[in-house]
Amino acid sequence: MNSKLLVKLDKILLATRNRDKIKEIADALNNLNINIVSAFDVDVPEVDEDQETLEGNALKKARELALATGLPALADDTGLEVEALNGAPGVYSSRYAGAGASYDDNVNKLLTELEGVPPSRRQARFRTVMAFVYNDTEHLAQGECQGLITETKRGEQGFGYDPVFLVPEQDKTFAEMTLAEKNNISHRGRALAKMVEYLRGVAQPG
Numbered sequence: 001m002n003s004k005l006l007v008k009l010d011k012i013l014l015a016t017r018n019r020d021k022i023k024e025i026a027d028a029l030n031n032l033n034i035n036i037v038s039a040f041d042v043d044v045p046e047v048d049e050d051q052e053t054l055e056g057n058a059l060k061k062a063r064e065l066a067l068a069t070g071l072p073a074l075a076d077d078t079g080l081e082v083e084a085l086n087g088a089p090g091v092y093s094s095r096y097a098g099a100g101a102s103y104d105d106n107v108n109k110l111l112t113e114l115e116g117v118p119p120s121r122r123q124a125r126f127r128t129v130m131a132f133v134y135n136d137t138e139h140l141a142q143g144e145c146q147g148l149i150t151e152t153k154r155g156e157q158g159f160g161y162d163p164v165f166l167v168p169e170q171d172k173t174f175a176e177m178t179l180a181e182k183n184n185i186s187h188r189g190r191a192l193a194k195m196v197e198y199l200r201g202v203a204q205p206g
Contacts, residue, residue, distance in 0.1 A: 011034065011035040012071070012072050013066070015044075015064075017039045022038045024183060024189075027179060027183060028196065045064065047064050054091055055131075058076055062131040066133040080110075080126055080160075080165070089110070096109055103161075106161065123146070125147065126147070127142065127144040128191040129142050130143075141194035143193070145167065145190070147165050147166050147167050152164075154176055155173045162182075174186065
């Protein structure tokens with residue numbers, strides 16, 4: 001993958017329509033002095049996330065939206081991997097309870113699948129892969145966070161599986177943390193930190 005950008009980078013398209021992801025990503029990129037736009041600001045095609053890996057989906061989204069708009073595109077794909085479920089829901093995390101499933105639908109299915117599983121076997125990890133694509137430049141960054149799945153929902157913040165993902169060192173679920181606290185230790189926050197470091201090193205904001 002080419003690691004050099006040949007022109008100044010003054011705008012990045014976030015390849016998602018998930019407003020919660022946009023909020024987290026934009027917050028992490030806030031200090032780059034780059035204009036952030038999303039799929040709500042630019043006319044972009046829907047991308048079918050049909051790849052078998054997080055890396056594949058992230059790259060596909062970034063590639064297709066960069067090609068469609070001519071803008072540098074940043075995409076992510078995130079999976080929750082639960083040990084007792086042999087790594088499920090994994091790449092299907094956002095649609096674990098079926099196409100069009102809500103956050104609550106997915107969380108409720110997960111808790112049902114784990115009924116009777118003791119705390120000692122509820123280990124899980126969140127993993128995020130971020131892909132940046134601009135012309136012939138492509139770059140991947142990955143972050144992960146280890147935790148446990150709680151037996152009941154806790155907290156009102158965050159989104160997705162946040163109310164049931166407990167970070168033992170903090171004794172809090174992601175949904176019990178502020179955005180700043182979550183971004184500091186989360187899978188997406190760690191992937192974003194690596195991506196920000198990359199962009200600072202090779203991009204030329206202008």
